Amino acid sequence: MRIIVQKFGGTSVASPEVRELALRKIEKARDQGFNPVVVVSAMGRKGAPYATDTLIDIARSAYKYIADRELDQIMCCGEIISAVIMTGMLQAAGMDAVMLTGGMAGIITDEHFTDARILKCDPTKIINLLKQGKVPVVCGFQGMTGENEFTTLGRGGSDTSASALGAALNADIIEIYTDVDGIMTADPRIVENAKILDCISYGEVCQLAHQGAKVIHPRAVEIAMQKNIPLVVKSTFSEAPGTLITNIAKEDTGGSAVIDRVATGVTYLTNIVQVKVHLDDTMGTDASFEVFKTMADNGISVDLINIHPGEIMFTINADHAEKASIKLKRLNYEFEIVEHCAKVSVVGGGMREVPGVMASFIEALSRNKIAILQTVDSHTSISVLVLQSDIGAAVKSLHEKFGLSN
Template identity: 85%
Template sequence: MRVIVQKFGGTSVASPEVRELVMRKIAKARDQGFNPVVVVSAMGRQGAPYATDTLIGVARTAYKNIAARELDQIMYCGEMISAVVMAGTLQAAGMDAVMLTGGHAGIITDANFTDARILKCDPTRLISLLKQRKVPVVCGFQGMTAENEFTTLGRGGSDTTAAALGAALNAEMVEIYTDVDGIMTADPRIVNNAKILDCISYGEVCQLAHQGAKVIHPRAVEIAMQKNIPLIVKSTFSDAPGTLITNIAKEDTVGADVIDRVATGVTYLTNIVQIKVQLDDAAGNDASFQVFKTMADSGISVDLINVHPGQIMFTINADHAERALVKLKRQGYEIEVLENCAKVSVVGGGMREVPGVMASFIEALTKNRIAILQTVDSHTSISALVPHSDVETAVKSLHEKFSLSN
């Protein structure tokens, strides 16, 4: 049995006209001999009546800090409405479609409400439906605990749903439909000559996603990678082939121009605060440990970490800055804070052991008089902290320097 998982985002199910396009994508997959499993997000974006953010707003009119468990119960509703309407659309077109919640589809999670992790995915019910030539329409973003509590998988969780079902069903591929033609080398709102990537590796797209690119949820990629299931990001609104995400080193169809590239894309994150903690030179590693333990105990994620004798530098999301400062000051630390920062990153699996990559990165920024406040690098990415006011110039200059439009 040939299985394909097709995930459609909020803009792809937002109106009858667009749902007609979705129906045609599903019908085409069936005509090609596939048994499709359809995953849908909630309809539309913030402001639309059934969008997730709209539902969150409704819940918080009662109490701003409503408990996570109760929040999950209302967030669950958006995908259920979308899945019912999409199943009805397919039924009207003559397909035997069946709506399933995440729990119905076998997705069992932990009890970390609003950001649950998948513990297992039991495909038994889905396999039974597919053998009957039915089309399961599954609510993305959802799971259920072993105690039958509704949970959600965190923002972007419908991608994770699709990948988990694809892995459990040994699908030939997972298609992620959105409102763009594929993954781009940079944000097209900043770089007008950004181009669509034909192919990208699991590792590269994970880096892009973690560094700010809103392309696909990194957890979805990590799940698909476990079974080497190809992911394809493409548009509901066109017939463009999209971007293939796979283990490109093993793909015979991938050309040398893709394998040999140093950089794949440029991305960025904003709303960042840099924190410098001054330490006694004789304090040793224990002081560093205590600083980061304070952040961990406060539920604050840190990034761009540099540890030097007498000083620690790291960044956090600006939304957590006030809480972080209160916690650190209680510990008696001397602190410097720099607000209004952004992180720009160049990502590419080809930069490993290639001399001059960091030099090119620094040259692109300094040539444009962009202050480099901090850097960090790995085998597949280089990132710099820059003033927020310079982020667009930084992205453009790096995109040009690494010839990503060619």
């Protein structure tokens, strides 16, 4: 049995006209001999009546600090509404469609409400439905605890749902439908000549997602990678082939060879502050441990860590700046916080052990007089901290320097 998992995001199910386009994608898969499993997000984005953010606002209109468990119960409603409507549309088109919540579909999670992790995915019910010729329509973004309580999987969780089901079903392919034609070399709002990538490796797209690209959730990629199931990111609104995510670019995909590219894309993260903790000569390594343990104990995630004699530097989300400041004052450390920063990254699986990559990176920024506040690199990425006002110039200069428009 050839199985395809097709996930449709919020903009792909937002109106009857758009859902009609999604229906055509499902019919095409069936015509090609696939058994589709459809995964849907809540309809639309913030402001739309049944979008997740709208439902959160409704809940918090009663009490701003509503508990996560209760919040999950209303957040699950958006996907349920979407799945029921999509199922009705498929039935009207002559398909024997069946709506399933995440729990009904076999997605069992831990009890970390609003950001649950999948513990297991039992595909038995879906397999039985497929054998009967039915089309399961599954609520993305949600699962169920062992105690049968609704949970949600965090932002981008519908991608994770699709990959978890694809892995459990040993699907032939997972399609992620969105409102763009694929994964691009940079944000087209900044770089006008950004290109759609034909093919990209699992590792590269994970790096892009972690560093700010929002086309697909990194957890979804990591799950698909475990079973080596190809992912395709494509548009509901066009017939463009999209971007294939796999281990190796195969000749028969028509895609460019991922392994030969030094850089694959440029991305960025905003709403960041830099924290500089000043240490005197009497403070040893215990000071570093104390600072980072304090951040961890207070739920503050740190990034871009540099430790030098006399100074510790790291970045945090700007929303946590006040809390971090209070905690550092209590520890009696001298520190400063640099606001309005951004992290800009170049990602590429081909940069491993290639000399001159860092030099090219620095040259591109220095020629545009962009101040570098901090750097960090790995085998597949180089990131710098810059002032948020320099994002556009930084992304454009790096995109040009690494030849990503060619």
